[in-house]
Amino acid sequence: MAIRQLPVVGGPTEAPVRQRKIAIEEHFVDPQQVRPNFGDSFGGEFAQDGSSYAGFNPEFAEVVEARMRDLREGRIEEMDAAGIDVAILSHTIGGVEGIADPAAAVSAARRVNTFLAEEVAGSGGRFEGLASMPLQDPDEATRELKRAITELGLRGVMVNGYSNLGDDKVYLDDERFEPFWTTLEELQVPLYLHPRLPARAVQDAIYHGHPELVGAAWGFAPETATHVLRMVYGGVFDRHPGANLIIGHLGETLPFFAGRIQRAFEYNPYSRRTRKRLQDYLSDNIWLTTSGNFNDQALITALLTVGADHIMFASDYPYDMATDAARWIEAAPISENDRRKICYGNAAALFGLAGK
Numbered sequence: 001m002a003i004r005q006l007p008v009v010g011g012p013t014e015a016p017v018r019q020r021k022i023a024i025e026e027h028f029v030d031p032q033q034v035r036p037n038f039g040d041s042f043g044g045e046f047a048q049d050g051s052s053y054a055g056f057n058p059e060f061a062e063v064v065e066a067r068m069r070d071l072r073e074g075r076i077e078e079m080d081a082a083g084i085d086v087a088i089l090s091h092t093i094g095g096v097e098g099i100a101d102p103a104a105a106v107s108a109a110r111r112v113n114t115f116l117a118e119e120v121a122g123s124g125g126r127f128e129g130l131a132s133m134p135l136q137d138p139d140e141a142t143r144e145l146k147r148a149i150t151e152l153g154l155r156g157v158m159v160n161g162y163s164n165l166g167d168d169k170v171y172l173d174d175e176r177f178e179p180f181w182t183t184l185e186e187l188q189v190p191l192y193l194h195p196r197l198p199a200r201a202v203q204d205a206i207y208h209g210h211p212e213l214v215g216a217a218w219g220f221a222p223e224t225a226t227h228v229l230r231m232v233y234g235g236v237f238d239r240h241p242g243a244n245l246i247i248g249h250l251g252e253t254l255p256f257f258a259g260r261i262q263r264a265f266e267y268n269p270y271s272r273r274t275r276k277r278l279q280d281y282l283s284d285n286i287w288l289t290t291s292g293n294f295n296d297q298a299l300i301t302a303l304l305t306v307g308a309d310h311i312m313f314a315s316d317y318p319y320d321m322a323t324d325a326a327r328w329i330e331a332a333p334i335s336e337n338d339r340r341k342i343c344y345g346n347a348a349a350l351f352g353l354a355g356k
């Protein structure tokens with residue numbers, strides 16, 4: 001006998017509305033930047049073997065580069081397909097951070113930020129922007145921060161890892177950046193810390209023979225996580241409790257390791273202490289995005305560590321497909337309330353975009 005099916009007796013009268021999204025790690029490149037072999041003439045560092053950028057094969061890199069330079073039809077079409085209302089654009093790695101000469105970094109940052117503001121203004125509300133910062137000159141960086149936010153209307157800043165200063169690598173816990181952090185706090189705009197290839201000495205010490213691991217596959221995560229830990233344990237958020245930091249890729253491994261890191265830190269013999277635990281700074285001062293890490297297990301770990309109020313949607317365009325990011329988050333095993341916060345609500349609140 002055939003299975004007797006229950007009749008369909010009714011359901012919602014309206015189909016579910018597609019989840020609105022703000023995507024916040026979406027990259028462009030300065031159109032004046034020529035990047036032979038997808039390397040960069042902006043002063044960044046090639047991957048160890050010098051033949052590819054951040055471990056990408058040439059076919060992949062060529063398409064990424066074309067997508068990167070498209071600030072019109074193709075990008076908007078992909079945003080529409082992914083249900084992204086607003087993309088917050090930022091300069092990709094190979095940015096001003098790699099310019100060793102402070103004066104050159106200052107003029108490059110001003111030029112790139114002005115270009116970005118023009119693109120935002122001409123986008124009909126589809127783009128917002130994160131400014132590039134010439135941290136090689138902390139006073140000028142603070143000045144450019146004020147100009148970018150108050151005059152150009154950008155929504156925060158993106159910093160691609162450490163900044164070159166001559167032969168030095170300068171990280172954001174450096175005391176020279178105290179006025180910069182104070183200004184970020186006063187302006188109430190976030191700083192997005194994006195990965196950068198580890199310094200050449202690090203590459204030579206631990207990645208020799210394995211250039212495929214230097215970039216997005218692995219090297220980005222420990223480089224960026226270490227930078228965050230320098231800030232946390234260097235007391236940046238104790239001195240600037242109103243500062244907001246964003247990190248991508250669902251936290252650059254930190255949600256997974258937070259408990260272990262904190263426990264080991266507490267018996268350090270260097271008299272180094274902070275007011276709160278790493279987990280608390282992650283919940284209070286640090287936001288995570290989904291960029292380039294469309295993975296349920298990582299998302300659940302992040303949710304259990306920082307909660308749904310501190311996770312935001314991002315695709316990492318052009319390195320990833322915005323449509324893949326959207327399909328994943330729309331089906332992820334989380335509550336609809338959390339999904340709404342992650343896709344739209346948290347970014348709208350943090351960037352002052354409510355109603356956009």
Ligand code: ZN
Nearest residue numbers: 025194291316
């Ligand atoms: Zn990125």
